[in-house]
Amino acid sequence: DGGITQSPKYLFRKEGQNVTLSCEQNLNHDAMYWYRQDPGQGLRLIYYSQIVNDFQKGDIAEGYSVSREKKESFPLTVTSAQKNPTAFYLCATHGDTDTQYFGPGTRLTVL
Amino acid sequence: QKEVEQDPGPLSVPEGAIVSLNCTYSNSAFQYFMWYRQYSRKGPELLMYTYSSGNKEDGRFTAQVDKSSKYISLFIRDSQPSDSATYLCAANQAGTALIFGKGTTLSVSS
Numbered sequence: 001d002g003g004i005t006q007s008p009k010y011l012f013r014k015e016g017q018n019v020t021l022s023c024e025q026n027l028n029h030d031a032m033y034w035y036r037q038d039p040g041q042g043l044r045l046i047y048y049s050q051i052v053n054d055f056q057k058g059d060i061a062e063g064y065s066v067s068r069e070k071k072e073s074f075p076l077t078v079t080s081a082q083k084n085p086t087a088f089y090l091c092a093t094h095g096d097t098d099t100q101y102f103g104p105g106t107r108l109t110v111l
Numbered sequence: 112q113k114e115v116e117q118d119p120g121p122l123s124v125p126e127g128a129i130v131s132l133n134c135t136y137s138n139s140a141f142q143y144f145m146w147y148r149q150y151s152r153k154g155p156e157l158l159m160y161t162y163s164s165g166n167k168e169d170g171r172f173t174a175q176v177d178k179s180s181k182y183i184s185l186f187i188r189d190s191q192p193s194d195s196a197t198y199l200c201a202a203n204q205a206g207t208a209l210i211f212g213k214g215t216t217l218s219v220s221s
Contacts (some may be wrong), residue, residue: 028151033208040119040213041213042117042199042211042212042213043155043199043211048208049200058208065204089154090155091170094208096129097143097160098205098206099143099145099157099159099160100145100201100208100209101157102147102154102155102156103209104153104154105152105153105154
């Protein structure tokens with residue numbers, strides 16, 4: 001079964017906690033992306049990585065961190081510095097045809 | 112001005128209607144244009160992909176790009192209740208991240 005997996009599906013965070021969202025892909029795509037989606041806001045780019053051990057900030061990187069140690073994995077950490085983290089988080093990969101493919105998403109809620 | 116603009120709707124139509132969804136963009140360097148469909152609480156799925164200007168048809172769906180007016184359209188014929196979702200347009204240049212519109216919410220009633 002190929003594609004992009006994200007875990008967990010639902011995540012609850014207490015104030016002041018760091019949490020890590022997982023994104024794994026077996027599509028052999030080099031580029032991976034993290035987006036945040038809020039109602040009425042569309043998709044906003046947090047971080048992206050075009051190759052292993054390299055990543056760049058997107059439009060709303062403050063309060064987030066990433067790593068890209070393996071081609072298949074691009075985890076996102078939501079730190080306590082992110083003041084309003086409740087949102088739907090989407091991971092995507094970028095294929096050879098310049099299209100992006102999305103995972104099923106993780107819904108993060110701050111308690 | 113956002114690079115890709117999309118009317119958020121909501122848009123409500125009866126079953127069997129023809130639906131027209133539209134976006135405009137400002138960056139003349141965009142070459143690739145996409146439409147994604149997103150059901151509630153799910154990740155977006157790629158629906159249509161078009162390179163440069165022209166039309167592309169896939170079943171009940173037709174994607175249209177007019178680069179002269181910087182206009183992107185998606186037409187849905189014989190709309191079904193299962194088409195009820197949010198539709199996102201997107202565009203990019205080769206090798207760059209997609210720029211998304213905010214999405215249009217469509218509801219098709221039976």
